[in-house]
Amino acid sequence: MNRRNFIKSLLASGVLGSSPLAAQAASELFTSGAAQPVMIVGQSGLSHAAELVARLEQVLAAAGIEHVRAEATGTELIEYSRVAALLDRVPGKRVIGVMDDAAALIFQELAAARGAACVINTHHRFAAQEVRHCCTSAGLDGSIVWSDSLPDHAERIGRLYAGTLGAREPGGRGGPAAARADGAPGSLVSFLITV
Amino acid sequence: MSKYIALPKGVAEKDFDKAIAEFKEILGADNVLHTRERLAPYLKIMIPAPIEEHTPSAAIMPDSVEQIQRILRVCNRYKTPVWPISTGKNFGYGSAAPATRGQIVLDLKRLNRIIEVDPDLCYALVEPGVTYQQLHDYIKERNLPLWLDPPIPGPVASPLGNTVERGVGYTPYGEHFLFSCGMEVVLANGDILRTGMGSMPNSNTWQVFKWGYGPSLDGIFTQSNFGIVTKLGIWLMPAPPAYKPFVVRYPDQGDIVKAIETVRPLRIAQIIPNAGTVSNALWELAVVNRRADLYTGAGAIPDESVAKLAKAHGVGSWNVYTALYGTEETIAEHWKIVTAAFKASGGTVLTQEDLGPDDPLFNYRRDVMRGDLTMREFGLYNWRGGGGSMWFAPVSQARGSETLKQMGLAKRVLNKFGIDYVGLFVIGWRDMHHIIDILYDRTLPAEMEKARSCYSELLDDFAREGYGVYRTNIDFMDKVAKLYGPVKASVNRKIKKALDPNGILAPGKSGIHR
Numbered sequence: 015m016n017r018r019n020f021i022k023s024l025l026a027s028g029v030l031g032s033s034p035l036a037a038q039a040a041s042e043l044f045t046s047g048a049a050q051p052v053m054i055v056g057q058s059g060l061s062h063a064a065e066l067v068a069r070l071e072q073v074l075a076a077a078g079i080e081h082v083r084a085e086a087t088g089t090e091l092i093e094y095s096r097v098a099a100l101l102d103r104v105p106g107k108r109v110i111g112v113m114d115d116a117a118a119l120i121f122q123e124l125a126a127a128r129g130a131a132c133v134i135n136t137h138h139r140f141a142a143q144e145v146r147h148c149c150t151s152a153g154l155d156g157s158i159v160w161s162d163s164l165p166d167h168a169e170r171i172g173r174l175y176a177g178t179l180g181a182r183e184p185g186g187r188g189g190p191a192a193a194r195a196d197g198a199p200g201s202l203v204s205f206l207i208t209v
Numbered sequence: 210m211s212k213y214i215a216l217p218k219g220v221a222e223k224d225f226d227k228a229i230a231e232f233k234e235i236l237g238a239d240n241v242l243h244t245r246e247r248l249a250p251y252l253k254i255m256i257p258a259p260i261e262e263h264t265p266s267a268a269i270m271p272d273s274v275e276q277i278q279r280i281l282r283v284c285n286r287y288k289t290p291v292w293p294i295s296t297g298k299n300f301g302y303g304s305a306a307p308a309t310r311g312q313i314v315l316d317l318k319r320l321n322r323i324i325e326v327d328p329d330l331c332y333a334l335v336e337p338g339v340t341y342q343q344l345h346d347y348i349k350e351r352n353l354p355l356w357l358d359p360p361i362p363g364p365v366a367s368p369l370g371n372t373v374e375r376g377v378g379y380t381p382y383g384e385h386f387l388f389s390c391g392m393e394v395v396l397a398n399g400d401i402l403r404t405g406m407g408s409m410p411n412s413n414t415w416q417v418f419k420w421g422y423g424p425s426l427d428g429i430f431t432q433s434n435f436g437i438v439t440k441l442g443i444w445l446m447p448a449p450p451a452y453k454p455f456v457v458r459y460p461d462q463g464d465i466v467k468a469i470e471t472v473r474p475l476r477i478a479q480i481i482p483n484a485g486t487v488s489n490a491l492w493e494l495a496v497v498n499r500r501a502d503l504y505t506g507a508g509a510i511p512d513e514s515v516a517k518l519a520k521a522h523g524v525g526s527w528n529v530y531t532a533l534y535g536t537e538e539t540i541a542e543h544w545k546i547v548t549a550a551f552k553a554s555g556g557t558v559l560t561q562e563d564l565g566p567d568d569p570l571f572n573y574r575r576d577v578m579r580g581d582l583t584m585r586e587f588g589l590y591n592w593r594g595g596g597g598s599m600w601f602a603p604v605s606q607a608r609g610s611e612t613l614k615q616m617g618l619a620k621r622v623l624n625k626f627g628i629d630y631v632g633l634f635v636i637g638w639r640d641m642h643h644i645i646d647i648l649y650d651r652t653l654p655a656e657m658e659k660a661r662s663c664y665s666e667l668l669d670d671f672a673r674e675g676y677g678v679y680r681t682n683i684d685f686m687d688k689v690a691k692l693y694g695p696v697k698a699s700v701n702r703k704i705k706k707a708l709d710p711n712g713i714l715a716p717g718k719s720g721i722h723r
Contacts, residue, residue: 089569092584094342094364115594116587123298123365126250127340137595137652148595148652152249155214159652199501201594 050106690720
């Protein structure tokens with residue numbers, strides 16, 4: 015199965031599938047550092063980010079993927095020294111970021127200067143009732159675009175990243191729902207990098 | 210189907226296999242990238258061009274001039290072109306992607322030595338992979354009283370890379386190419402040229418006297434594909450004893466005339482010595498806000514709304530950021546001159562004391578005008594979101610009437626495509642660099658098409674009035690080259706043929722082909 019269908023399958027509400035499916039689609043970029051914790055860096059004060067981070071944590075926990083969370087403001091995330099300090103703290107090899115466009119660009123560039131690779135990058139655009147996602151992935155020709163209703167998107171994104179991190183069962187809908195963000199328009203970026 | 214994501218034009222896969230194998234011999238396999246995953250960083254662009262048109266076939270990373278020479282022998286043998294990048298941070302101009310599909314990105318980041326910093330003569334000699342952050346740390350660790358002049362990507366950009374693209378900063382050394390001195394260039398045949406006084410063996414004036422003897426060649430290696438620049442001398446400003454940044458705010462759009470007519474004589478007389486900026490209200494707002502939080506109407510934000518937003522957020526319709534440098538005494542004297550001039554023109558002069566310590570817009574301008582590293586201006590990318598940005602950068606005379614005319618021209622086209630005028634003017638020595646960030650959502654194909662069409666129309670409309678851009682992105686290099694006329698194109702071709710007969714260096718760069 016090619017990378018595009020792999021990601022599409024993760025987006026489906028069903029189970030990921032057999033391990034050979036995941037193994038076929040996985041590459042060293044996807045599985046590098048599998049035994050080590052994932053760091054989730056969320057931008058505080060950014061509409062919709064908190065919900066997405068919270069759901070990511072729930073999904074990763076349910077999938078048995080150890081993780082730590084770091085938070086920073088938008089101002090901190092465009093400061094070289096602050097981002098460098100965050101990168102210094104990465105416990106393992108994988109970082110999921112949830113932040114605005116500017117912060118995401120800077121974070122990824124500074125990480126790339128240390129040899130990191132961006133595995134998945136997704137733009138999320140929020141309207142009143144719907145979220146539009148545009149996902150690009152290393153190794154994927156082109157991008158994948160889909161829309162979710164507002165209540166559902168965080169769960170699906172969480173499962174996307176959990177599956178990308180190698181979870182065979184990328185987290186059911188366990189645990190209490192994260193606090194829902196309002197329907198305010200906005201955009202943010204989520205991404206997975208391997209450092 | 211090829212195992213490569215792209216092949217160089219006219220090169221058979223079996224020959225490319227051989228070239229890749231030879232690159233691996235020279236560089237080690239880890240420094241030769243040719244899978245889609247590994248090439249992902251070179252595929253990430255912000256301009257509205259389909260990446261398929263700019264997909265590299267590979268990326269290779271030498272760490273010495275000698276390796277570059279060996280690479281070029283391979284390239285000449287198999288006719289595989291290379292696209293040199295320093296740190297590849299040409300955001301809004303193409304980032305690290307090549308002008309045409311199939312080129313091999315020659316990533317010079319491993320050539321990252323600061324060869325020399327002379328604190329008495331105030332220069333540095335650097336390789337392409339040196340970043341402004343690296344040079345900043347070097348200077349700070351040694352407590353040298355020298356300032357840098359970074360462009361907006363700041364820490365991650367390359368002084369050499371930005372200078373050979375003729376980029377700008379905002380201190381008195383803002384015209385980067387003007388303040389460079391002496392290059393080392395690897396030519397397509399592997400010869401190494403040192404320009405200026407560097408051609409003289411044992412010269413110790415390579416970084417202090419620009420012109421050398423006979424024709425001065427440095428310029429032909431900027432924004433060009435005539436050679437690979439592997440060392441560059443840059444002049445560093447001695448830290449002045451005192452520094453006084455300020456902003457002058459003007460309430461109306463038409464005040465650009467008064468602003469420029471006031472600043473020009475002060476700049477030419479070097480009372481205001483730096484490359485300050487004159488930023489439109491929307492630029493100010495876009496750095497620190499999201500568009501959706503301020504305006505939700507369709508199309509470009511109309512002037513009346515911009516005026517209301519400017520007032521509500523305490524910014525001028527135009528905002529002149531500039532500074533005084535020198536001793537406390539000279540600054541005090543020049544302060545009397547500049548404040549009198551700006552106040553007479555109807556501007557409101559404001560300093561840090563007036564604005565307080567936490568004004569983000571003033572603080573980031575204060576920082577860049579003294580050579581500090583900041584990435585605050587990246588906030589522009591949050592204005593629309595979606596990762597799309599493309600710089601339109603025409604040049605005007607430093608005359609109020611000209612800047613007003615260019616603003617009008619730009620707005621007419623931008624508004625037609627529903628794109629906001631997020632623009633400013635950088636105050637040159639007798640010119641203004643008019644910098645407009647075309648911000649759009651790159652995840653939407655319709656927005657991409659709109660942005661691309663808008664840029665093309667801007668080029669046409671400005672060219673009709675005799676205005677050219679000082680720099681352009683990888684998608685428009687051929688078009689812009691045509692606008693500069695057939696004689697220039699012919700001269701460029703002749704130089705290219707003479708220096709690079711096989712066309713292996715960055716074909717298409719600045720519209721120059723073999």
